[in-house]
Amino acid sequence: MVCLAALRTVLSEPPSEPPEPPPPSEDQLEAVRRVMVTVDRLRREGEAAAGRLDALTALLDTLRHDVRHLRGALLAVQEGVGSSRACCNRTASDCDGQLAGRLRGLHRRLDQRLQLHAAGLRHNLSCGAAALAGGVSRQQAVSIAQQQLALYDADKTGQFDFALESAGGSIVSTKCTEAYGARAAQLTVLGVPVWYPQNNPRSVIQAGGRPGECFAFHGEGLLEIGLSRLVRPTEFVLEHVARELTPDGSVRSAPRRFAVLGVTGFAEEAVPLGEFQYEERGPPLQRFAAAPAGRAFRAVQLRVTSNWGHPHYTCLYRFRVHGRPEPEPQPWSGGGGR
Template identity: 35%
Template sequence: MDYPFEHESCFRQVFRTFVCVVLSLLLGLQVYSYFLDPQEALEGDFTDIKYMVMQLTRGLSEVNRKHESLQGEMERISEALPAVAAAAGRAKDALEPSRRSVRHPLDVYDYDRQMADYALETAGARVVDTGETLEHIVYESPVSWVLHMISSILCRECPGASTIIRPGNLPGECWAFRGSRGEATIRLLGTVHVHGLSLEHIPAHISATGEISSAPRLFQLEGLEFRGDPYPHDFGTFEYDKNGKPIQYYEVLQSSSKGFNLVRLKVYSNWGHTVYTCVYRVRVHGELISDQARSTAQVNDDDLRIENE
């Protein structure tokens, strides 16, 4: 970009050249008149030359003053440009909030407002079974340990497992089970065509130890016809990235045309913790099947079974 003071510098060079040419012409005329009439030349023309030189000097001084003023204005504008650009960016974000939502479609704080969760306890879902999983609890007395073991054997459900279907993501608000393998069967709020699931864990920077080796790594989701179904539908095995976002979405690898009321989460490993594994939140996503659609699907299945017989 050409700046005005660059044009001013060119003008000064042209102006100086013009002054030199005029002075040369005047000097030539003075020499010529000196030879024709030396006395008159000495008395008259030197006064005119002195006057013109003074005028030219004043003109150059004015040009220099304007040049310095213009340069100062350009420096002030250059200093103000970063602040103007930042203000323009803030105004643009304020006027276009939709662009921010498109750029960050899975915002951690608004995740539950973007995708329906059919495993949410406050909507009617329940954890009904945890298999042979043993909950990791720091017991205050032997009596509390015995009571916990009895309840686990009779109910086959860890009392803290319901944490994985409740809102809340603060450090410690998780289901901790012993070792690196565990499972939880969740009764959804209805029959659902499962399309995907989300697994949540806290990020390392808010962990008290500064690391999240207790986060699950490899896990599997299954669809069950009934509790204890020996032939569940395998939706796929997935891996949680401990260096990724706190909430990670996984689309099912083997979809099913059938809806399920029960799903089972199986954790096979964690990121290195030798004592326990923590699961903070599990979400199940898909489409809820209405009663009419479910009865129609049941009739079609019965007809197909009759034809096969």
């Protein structure tokens, strides 16, 4: 009987709560701060290196132009010598001597320009190498590379996307947006088409991003996107395919001007959260800060009003919504005592 009473007592006791994880220590916080400072410094050094690379590219373009110019001058000299042989009373040895003199002058000019450009290249490369050698160790470079790879694996942003379809986002409506109806790519079996790709607005909130995996539409477009939960937006991310992956090296179909509005319900007016411009010469993934609205939203409207010059359609590849989630309101239970 005593054992049964003890067993009932144990079974009636509520399960103990698991212990809360300990807060991060000061050493851990300090390590994180040091990493952030290092990343910021490396970002600035990377921007400086990109500037030096642009200068080197400009020097190489100038060199190519000079070489083409000298080559044209050489051809002109050769043609002139040939015509002088035919029309003048000069001997072949006189013409050959004149040609050799002009060729020596052209070679001297070319050597001088090459030496000048080579000196500039050596100076820029030595400056860049000194900056890298004095600023980053091998271990730091490996660490930063690993962090960037981890960031790329984390949806390229390292932040949760509340519009992502696989996480609960959805396309609520496209209003009067006219989808582009071209069917260029298809899967065929023995010459018979068995599958056409769908121009689906859901691709805007799906992970992917390969060339052609987008929502194409004529003129202006509007998408209402349901978020995975009640969110106070802080940032929007618009991503287009890289120009290196396009046939002509341009992104004319990319959105240019667009606006984002917050939506809380069908009967309520949408709240403007910002008007933005996607830069044609910028990176494929561009971030835009949301205007503070002082409230949370269950959906957002993406309104695209122009592109970068494509005459037939605009392509939307990926749109992300970052922010702070808000607790869901508790439904009224209708309880109350009498």
